Each structure stands twice: as structure tokens, then as C-alpha cells.
């Protein structure tokens with residue numbers, strides 16, 4: 001059952017369906033699995049918890065196809081590592097190589113709750129939008145505090 005690799009089509013690590021690009025707001029493009037409603041988030045897409053909140057309207061949880069540790073990364077085919085987001089959050093599958101992450105549908109809601117509250121009158125003074133925020137998000141993943 002050799003599947004030809006098609007450039008631009010990412011394969012879901014949970015159900016091996018093809019991921020579909022989806023606008024998650026704020027210019028971020030994530031890849032959603034039409035089969036299991038899991039989401040692949042590239043490291044440059046943004047803070048996963050914030051993205052999860054944006055994606056919450058995706059719909060109710062479906063019969064979960066969770067994905068497993070050891071499934072191949074859609075981007076670089078490295079084995080994904082299962083771990084709790086930010087140390088004690090919902091389960092995600094993270095790629096240590098390209099720092100992308102697969103969020104099973106069942107983890108969205110919990111992940112979305114971890115998103116920092118949107119405080120419009122309180123812009124972070126030291127962190128610029130964009131790259132600085134992303135780097136901060138990745139740092140939290142790589143070296144979860146407390």
C-alpha cells in the first residue's frame with residue numbers, strides 16, 4: 001500500500017487522512033483533518049492555545065481518532081512525541097524536529113482554555129507580535145516552566 005507523496009498535502013498522524021489548510025484567524029494557516037477534526041499547527045502558526053480558541057467553532061468532537069506517540073510528523077516524518085501541552089495541559093503530539101504539533105479534536109477545548117485572556121488595553125510591552133510571541137510559545141513547550 002505505497003502511498004505516493006504529494007507535495008502540499010499533509011497526512012494526518014491520527015487517521016492518515018489528508019489535512020486541509022484552514023484560516024485560523026490572525027493570518028495563521030493551520031491544517032485541519034476532515035476525518036478526525038484534529039489540527040496540525042506549525043510552529044510559526046502561533047500560540048497553540050490561542051489557535052485552539054480560534055478553531056473552537058469547528059464543531060463538536062467526533063469519534064476521536066487520537067493519534068499516537070510515534071506517528072510520523074506530517075511535515076518532516078519525524079516521530080511525534082506525545083506530551084501534555086505546557087507541562088500539564090491537554091495531550092498533544094509534538095514534533096521535536098520542526099516543532100509543529102498535532103492537536104487531537106478532544107484536546108481543543110482544554111487547550112483553548114489555556115489561551116491567555118485577550119486584554120486589549122494591555123499590550124505586552126516587551127514582546128512584539130509575531131515572531132517574539134511565537135518564540136515565547138515554543139520556549140514554553142521546550143522548557144515548560146514550573
Ligand SMILES: [Zn+2]
Nearest residue numbers: 012015033036
Ligand atoms: Zn485525522
Ligand SMILES: [Zn+2]
Nearest residue numbers: 073076095098
Ligand atoms: Zn516535524
